Amino acid sequence: MSKEYVDMSPEEFRKYGYQLIDWIADYFEKIEDYPVLSQIKPGDLKSKLPQSPPQQSEKMEDVLRDVDKLIMPAMTHWNHPKFMAYFNSSGSAPGVLGELLASAFNINGMVWKSSPASTELEEAVMDWLRQMIGLPENFWGIIYDGGSASTIHGIAMAREAIEGTEFRTKGMSGREDTKRLRIYQTEHSHSSVEKGALILGIGLEGVRKIPVDENYRMIPSELKKAIQEDRENGWLPFCVVGTIGTTSSTAIDPIPEIAEICKEEKLWLHVDAAHGGSAAILPEMRNILNGCEHADSFYFNPHKWMFTPIDASAFYTKHPDILKRTFSLVAEYLKTEHDTSAKNHMDYGMQLGRRFRSLKLWFIIRYFGVEGLQKIIREHLRLAKLVESWVKESDSFELLAPVNMSTICMRAVPQKLKAEEEINEFNEKLLERINKGGEYFLTHTKLNGKFTIRIVISGLRTTEKHVKGVWEHIVNCKKEQLGMQ
Ligand code: PLP
Numbered sequence: 001m002s003k004e005y006v007d008m009s010p011e012e013f014r015k016y017g018y019q020l021i022d023w024i025a026d027y028f029e030k031i032e033d034y035p036v037l038s039q040i041k042p043g044d045l046k047s048k049l050p051q052s053p054p055q056q057s058e059k060m061e062d063v064l065r066d067v068d069k070l071i072m073p074a075m076t077h078w079n080h081p082k083f084m085a086y087f088n089s090s091g092s093a094p095g096v097l098g099e100l101l102a103s104a105f106n107i108n109g110m111v112w113k114s115s116p117a118s119t120e121l122e123e124a125v126m127d128w129l130r131q132m133i134g135l136p137e138n139f140w141g142i143i144y145d146g147g148s149a150s151t152i153h154g155i156a157m158a159r160e161a162i163e164g165t166e167f168r169t170k171g172m173s174g175r176e177d178t179k180r181l182r183i184y185q186t187e188h189s190h191s192s193v194e195k196g197a198l199i200l201g202i203g204l205e206g207v208r209k210i211p212v213d214e215n216y217r218m219i220p221s222e223l224k225k226a227i228q229e230d231r232e233n234g235w236l237p238f239c240v241v242g243t244i245g246t247t248s249s250t251a252i253d254p255i256p257e258i259a260e261i262c263k264e265e266k267l268w269l270h271v272d273a274a275h276g277g278s279a280a281i282l283p284e285m286r287n288i289l290n291g292c293e294h295a296d297s298f299y300f301n302p303h304k305w306m307f308t309p310i311d312a313s314a315f316y317t318k319h320p321d322i323l324k325r326t327f328s329l330v331a332e333y334l335k336t337e338h339d340t341s342a343k344n345h346m347d348y349g350m351q352l353g354r355r356f357r358s359l360k361l362w363f364i365i366r367y368f369g370v371e372g373l374q375k376i377i378r379e380h381l382r383l384a385k386l387v388e389s390w391v392k393e394s395d396s397f398e399l400l401a402p403v404n405m406s407t408i409c410m411r412a413v414p415q416k417l418k419a420e421e422e423i424n425e426f427n428e429k430l431l432e433r434i435n436k437g438g439e440y441f442l443t444h445t446k447l448n449g450k451f452t453i454r455i456v457i458s459g460l461r462t463t464e465k466h467v468k469g470v471w472e473h474i475v476n477c478k479k480e481q482l483g484m485q
Contacts, residue, residue, distance in 0.1 A: 035438030091309035098360025158268030247278020249401035255291030
């Protein structure tokens with residue numbers, strides 16, 4: 001530790017900083033040398049860490065050495081090209097540099113005055129992103145930490161927008177003068193909608209799941225029926241959540257029809273395009289956002305499919321006034337002379353303290369350019385079509401959902417197995433075998449009760465070689481699994 005400086009000395013910072021950047025450059029270059037899935041068992045890392053903090057200064061050399069020795073074996077590598085699980089969140093090098101600078105600045109963007117750079121860059125970058133996905137000009141954007149936060153903000157706004165209830169001042173509990181609130185989604189909507197209902201006092205019973213069609217999309221006529229039925233039974237319908245790219249199968253809810261119903265019934269429309277929204281930067285995919293111009297709130301996560309290190313969720317609304325009404329509470333010490341001439345981001349969400357998240361997005365968009373980002377996402381879509389064609393050509397596998405984006409939902413269908421339960425069990429074991437050893441990482445879902453293996457191709461470093469590799473691996477694992485039957 002430096003004797004002269006309270007913090008690390010500039011010389012030391014340079015030395016270890018360069019060392020760490022070299023380490024990260026090697027990590028990205030040689031990432032395939034590591035298993036994508038950590039091979040440790042629960043508790044392994046913790047058992048190797050001291051139970052108490054060091055009382056005396058330790059050498060940075062020792063800290064950095066322990067990254068290799070202790071942390072790396074415990075890492076599941078989301079940046080790995082063979083990570084095709086969940087929805088990828090792969091970070092790009094310009095994004096890492098943006099994060100580095102953001103933590104060096106260490107600003108708190110709560111009010112304009114506390115960080116004009118953060119406030120204004122965020123507004124500018126959010127407008128770039130809006131243009132990139134083709135949302136109309138009347139949408140204003142702000143960055144939240146994740147998709148769950150974005151959805152919870154959308155639902156909170158929807159609740160605030162209900163006329164005559166005064167929830168902001170009177171709250172929801174112990175009242176006999178308001179009806180119970182109802183929100184609409186499908187069983188394929190993300191769990192963050194129900195989490196929002198939990199947090200906002202709506203409760204799980206306040207969430208109604210609308211039936212879906214054979215492609216897992218909300219059926220608008222069922223939505224209409226449910227709203228009418230609920231009104232007759234004393235509920236107060238207030239919000240519909242539509243999804244563009246559901247978590248299980250990337251289904252796209254029919255937003256134009258849902259928007260029409262929301263207009264007729266005077267309900268708030270929140271659109272969750274967490275993963276799928278990024279695909280709309282391609283002109284040929286823009287149509288996935290059809291109808292979103294009618295949404296009251298909308299979001300997508302650049303930290304999912306726009307190579308932005310976690311976290312960054314881009315939330316848009318046509319009603320920043322309602323957002324402000326929902327969340328603004330200005331303590332005396334936060335009042336500034338600019339409150340009428342500039343936006344204070346603390347007024348537009350749950351967080352007071354805010355990181356400089358727009359910096360990494362600014363780095364990424366400028367480094368790749370819109371065309372560069374389009375090229376990467378277009379390639380993912382092409383690779384997904386390739387896998388789709390292999391599944392279709394094979395008589396040992398079947399697709400379980402349309403390939404709308406770059407996620408393939410499929411399962412093995414061994415000819416000797418007929419009962420659904422047996423096929424499910426076979427696929428569950430097959431997935432375990434695929435992930436064993438940690439070379440590839442895939443995850444599952446259930447579609448119509450069928451155990452479904454998902455291949456998600458949206459990692460920055462995933463190429464045709466990896467996609468061919470995973471298919472070969474799946475086919476081989478299936479053969480081995482059959483041999484075990
Ligand atoms: N919405 C959808 C459709 C998702 O797939 C996910 C996560 O995968 C989320 C919301 C939640 O996003 P986050 O993890 O950023 O909270």
